[in-house]
Structure formats: C-alpha cells, structure tokens
Amino acid sequence: MAYSFPEEVLEYVLSFIKSDKDRNAVSLVCKSWYEIERWCRKRVFIGNCYAVSPMIMIRRFPEIRSVEIKGKPHFADFNLVPEGWGGYFYPWVIAMSKAYPMLEAIRLKRMVVSDECLEMIAKSFKNFRVLVLSSCEGFSTDGLASIAANCRNLRELDLRESEVEDLSGHWLSHFPDTCTSLVSLNIACLGSEVCFSSLERLVSRCPNLRKLQLNRTVPLEKLPNLLCRAPQLVELGTGAYSAELRPESLSNLVNAFTGCKKLKALSGFWDVVPLYLPAIYPVCCGLTSLNLSYANIQSPDIIKLVSQCQNLQRLWVLDYIEDSGLDVLASCCKNLEELRVFPSDPYELEPNVPLTEQGLVSVSEGCPKLHSVLFFCRRMSNAALVTIARNSPNLIRFRLCILEARAPDYLTNEPLDAGFGAIVENCRKLRRLSLSGFLTDRVFEYIGKHAKKLEMLSIAFAGDGDMGLHHVLSGCDSLRKLEIRDSPFGDQALLANAAKLETMRSLWMSSCSVSYGACKLLGQKLRRLNIEVIDERGTPESRPESCPIEKIYIYRTLSGPRFDTPNFIWTMDEEGNSPLGIA
C-alpha cells in the first residue's frame, strides 16, 4: 500500500525550498511531486530568453510572482553582437500580463525593453514591486514615468547600466506623494538632471530606503540634504564628487556621512575632487563594498581610503591604484573577497601606471578569502599565475585580461599555458574563467583535464586548432556557457562534440573557423538546439559551404527556431536544406 504524503504537507515543505536547482530536483522525483511543485513555484529564472517560450513557462508554472530573464549573449557587452539581434521583452510582458496578474518582480539582463513594455507593466500588475533592468535598452524616461506614476507598491527600481533614451529628468516627479514604499533606487545610468526637490521629497517619505544610487548630475553640495533624510541607507552611489570649494561644503559632507551609521557600500565618485574624499572616512570602517572604478584619483588618495576599510569585501577600482596600492590592500583588507581592477587607458599599449602582475600576486598572498578576480593589466608571467594559484586555491571566478592580445609571458616569452594550467589545477572550485595572452592548445588540455566545476569559459585569440576546443568540450563536465572569439577552432571539434552542446546553455563563436557546411550538419543532427548563423555579409548560401561564417550562436531550446531573427541571422533547419531565414 503506497503511503502518500498529503499535498498540503509537501507544499508546506516546498515553501522552504527556494533555489532553482533544488526545485528542479524536486520536480523530477515523480509525477505528483512535479505537479505539486509546479503549482507552488513562485520564482523562475530563464537564462536564455529563447530557450523557452512564454507560453511554455506559463503552462508549467501558473503561480509565478517573480521572473528573471536574460537575453543577449555576453559578448554583446563588447559590441560583438550586431544591432537588432533580438532579446525582446515584449512577447513576455504580453503573455504575463494575462497570465500573472499578481506578478511582483521582473529582473532582466541584456534585453530590449520598450516604453510600451514598461507601460504594460505599470498597467497590468497591481502588486508590482521590483523592476531591475540590467544592461537593457530600448526604453526612454517616458517609460520610467509610467512605472513611477502607476506602481503603487514599488520597492525597487534599478536601472543598472542600461541604455536609456534620456528625454528629461522630469519622470522622477511622477512618483505620487503617496508612494512611500521605495527600498532601492538606482538611476546612476541616467544623464539628465532630475528635479532635486522631487528627489529630496521622495527620499524623505520612504523610510525603508536602503539603496540609493544617484546619477552624475546630482551635485555634491546637495548630497548632505539627501543623506540626512536617509540616515538608514545601506548602499549609496554618489553623483559627481566635485564641488566649488566652499568652507562649509566639506564639513556638511562629513556630518552627513557621519550620520549614516549603516552604510556598507559606496559607489559613484565621478569627477572626484580629492579634497572631498576625507568626508567618507567616518564610514570606511563599516564598508564592505567600495566601487571607485569611475574615480580618476591617484594612488595616494586611493591608499588613504582603502587603508581605513578593514572590513572591505569587495573593491572595484581603476589601475590608478598601482602595485603599491594593491600592496596596501593586501595588508589592510583581510576580508577581501572580490577585486576588480579596470584600465584607465585601455587603448594605450605602453604602461601609463605602475600596475603589474605583482599587485595581483600581493593581493592573493594577503587576502585568504579572495574568490573573485577581474584584472586588467599589461603584462603577466607564468610564475605569477602559479603563485596566485597556490595562494588562492578557493578562487571561484578568475578573469584576466592582458590588454595586448596574445601577449606571452613577459619574462620568458613563452605561452601562458602553464600559468593558467596551474590556476585550473589548484583552484578546484573555479566556476568562471576568462583567458588572455598567448595560449596554445596545451592550456585547453589542462582546462579539460582539471576544470571540472567550470561553468563559464571565455576565450579570445587563443589556441592552435581544433584540439583546443575538443579538450574543452570533452573535458569540462560542468560547462554551461562557452564564448570564443578570434581563435582557430573549427568544424571537427564541434561535430565530434555535438552532443555536448545539448548539455550547455549556449555556445558563441565569432571569427573562428567554423564552416557553413558544418553548421548545416549540426542543424540536422541536433534537433533541440538552435544553430544560428550570424553573417552580415549576406546569405551564407551565396558562398561555398567550406567558407567560414562570421559568427555562430548555438543554444538549447524547447521552442524551436525563433521568429524574430533579423535578416543577418539564419537558423539551420532540421532537414539540412536551405535554412530558415525569416525576416
């Protein structure tokens, strides 16, 4: 006699299971668990908006309150994905407006969101609370005005690095006086000046405001006005950090910051006048996150700040910090977990600041909790990488960008294979890796052999031939996202590992050696993948099949070929015939 758990009990238990992975596992136990789980799932994450259609999502999960969707491939950030590629939010919002009237949260990344979409959100979801648009585009401040005016319970409006058509700052004044629910507001990416008194009143009447990221036009002189109305702030992004020198300016600012006892994260700092930096000294010891990556301040000023932030966990900074600054970071900030160093002059091949691989080595020595690194530099050596690997076996993300493509080990002139090999061999928890410098197929051999937990790999200007790609595809058991540019990988490796592609979210290859013929073959063999050939030279049918295509994007999907491809994308069809090229 089968004992069966009452549904309500199981539902109750499931309400404690939040992670997608666990939920997915639960749904695989048996049919009844699948049913119960799908009816009570509240959040869904869709890593590729074309992997599944809105209808499939709605059909399976009728009670969703929160969606998170990602659109364009990561390389879109670097202009490798042509304009018009896709990633439209519109079909999603149309479907959800009917199916999920109780929807509360929408989080999008690299999607095209129109004002019409924003208006739909404002109109359709009565209990809407959270809108996060990360690196999105296609909307204007008019759309924001709709959101501000209509979403009565809005808690979060976060425009993180989106490209907004900035018609005016007036939209902010559309928040009604009755809106008191804001918890997080990030308008850092906007260029226009918002009406300061509207902003001030908004901040005053939202007692739960914890995160406030201003845009560059908010003057430093006005910052104290905001801070004293929101002393409970946990995260602050300043506007421009410069002002005319007036005696009270600095003291006002110091007093304002002193009042913010809960401040843990600071960012902004455009146009810094170093004279005003001491204003933040009172909060430094409480800071866990500091983003100075837009601040053109030099090493001495950076050092003065950083040496006071003993609890710092995350630092984003420009290479103005120099090796000397990184040494100080290593000795003062023992809780550091994440470091990102960006180049102040990325197109200059000659070093403009004394920042080298030594800085990173210091940090790896001094900061035992370091797990995420993004480091732009001009030179690297295998020896340094081996040392870093030894010092930081707990690395989860390691992204190294040596500015000059294919730069070898500057000491020995050898490829950096051994160095990256040491990273993957020692850092067993590594989930994300970005390579740079001069690399042969050997590095891929190491990666395939050791990087068993690797989920995302970015390759540029590396490798000798198909073996490199073959090592990665056949060896990296956890690989989900692979993006490759300007590397000599081609048909053989792809075709030999075609089945692997169905276990991954996506593969991007541009300026490689993949022929059109191979693409057609893949399209025939792999029914559950979309093989999208991107070629702005015109139809690949007009060239020989052996001719390499410009770019290819391969992803698994339940929805078949998409219908919104622009005229420079051809989806390989199942028959191996003329591809579907739907305008």
Place this chain on the structure above:
Amino acid sequence: MESIRIEETGLNLEATELRLGLPGRDKIEKETISSFNKNKRAAPKSAEDDESKANDDIKHHHHEAAPAAKAQVIGWPPIRSYRKNNFAPKKAEAEYGNYVKVSMDGAPYLRKIDLKVYNGYTDLLKALENMFKLSIGEYSEREGYKGSEHAPTYEDKDGDLMLVGDVPWDMFMSTCKRLRIMKGSEARGLGCAV
C-alpha cells in the same frame, strides 16, 4: 551520431579567407585573423607597424588630428560601452572645456573659445577668421604669416608671446593661456627669423 576522429591538422587559412567584415575591408582586420595561427602578436602591434609604414602625409595629418588614430580590434579589450562612455578623462579641464580668451587689436571686447573643439591649426585659424571677419593666411616656419594682415599669437605658460603654429597641436593646446591676434605690421617683427 558517427564520431569524427580528431587529428591535429593544420589549418589551411588561405583557402578559407576568414574575414571580420565585408570584402575590401581594413587590411588590419585581415591581419588579425590570418596571424592567429602563427606565433605572433596580434592586431594592435601589427597595426602600428602598418601605421609607421604609412606615407608621411597621412602621418602628418594624424599628428594634427585628434588622437584616436590607433587601430583597434572590435570589442578588445573587453570593456563594456557603459564603462567606456562614463569614465571621466584624465585632464581636469576635460569636463569643462579648454576655454581661452582671444583678443584682437582694435576690437572693443574679447572673445572666448574652447580649444578642444578644434582638430588642429587649420580648424582653429578658420574659426578665428570667421569670428573676427579677417584673413590670417598661411603659416610657414620661415616666414610666419607673412603676407597677411593679421598674425595669430598666444601667451604661453611662461608668459611669453609666441607665434601660433610653431609647436605640435597637442603641445599648443596644453600651453596656450590666451590668444592675441596682432596687426600685420606689429607681427612682422615676430615672424622674422632671428
């Protein structure tokens, strides 16, 4: 599906004619791709070699023009546009422009111009000619602005009165404190070689 044996074959790149863009595009881009199978540095370096081989005219033109002449590979280094667009440039005055006063002998009031909006001397002189309704003529190292009614001069960081056109444009931009358009008769003294 049938497995395909992987062999370490070399790539016959000439046959595949890999390109980044439309036919007839930049030689630089072609070199980017064709060099990836050789143990050689990539585009930026070879592009600079190309530039140094370029003829003198182009070099001279680049010299006067705004800096962005370095060949760049698309999307490299991998920095998001948001970051590129938002980063404040190094010079403090970059935000506010490089405004200098311009006086002309005999004019009732001075003008102010932003040196940053001009690409080089030709651009600047044309603008001055327009602004003050006069003609300045051609610069020559030997004769200055001989043969014209007016000569453009400027006061440099050291307070000295200098003839416009002698030094490279970038140097001029950073050392020029104010401009003064002198009457030809006075200017002739400056223009003569000592």
